Amino acid sequence: MDDGIIPLIAIVSIFIGLPWLIFHYVTRWKTAATLTGSDEKLLDELHDAARRLDDRLNTIERIMTAENPAWRQHALPETDRQRLLSDEDSTR
Numbered sequence: 001m002d003d004g005i006i007p008l009i010a011i012v013s014i015f016i017g018l019p020w021l022i023f024h025y026v027t028r029w030k031t032a033a034t035l036t037g038s039d040e041k042l043l044d045e046l047h048d049a050a051r052r053l054d055d056r057l058n059t060i061e062r063i064m065t066a067e068n069p070a071w072r073q074h075a076l077p078e079t080d081r082q083r084l085l086s087d088e089d090s091t092r
Contacts, residue, residue, distance in 0.1 A: 035043075064071045 068074075
C-alpha cells in the first residue's frame, strides 16, 4: 500500500496541481496587468495637460525671442551658456 501512494501523489500533483497553479497565476497576471477605466482617463488627462503646457511654453519662448533674440544667453548659467553657444555654432 505504501509503495503505491507516493507515485499516486506525484501523478496527481503533476497532472492536476501543477496546471492549476500555472493557470491560477496566469489569470492573476492578466487581470493585474490591465489598466482600469479611471487609469486610462487619468493618463489621457495628463497627456492633454502636458500637451497644453508644451504649447504654452513654446508660445512664451516665441514671444520672448521676438522681443529679445538673445534672452536665452542671458537666462542660462555660464556653463549652459557656453554649451548653448557651441551647439548654435555647430548647427550653422
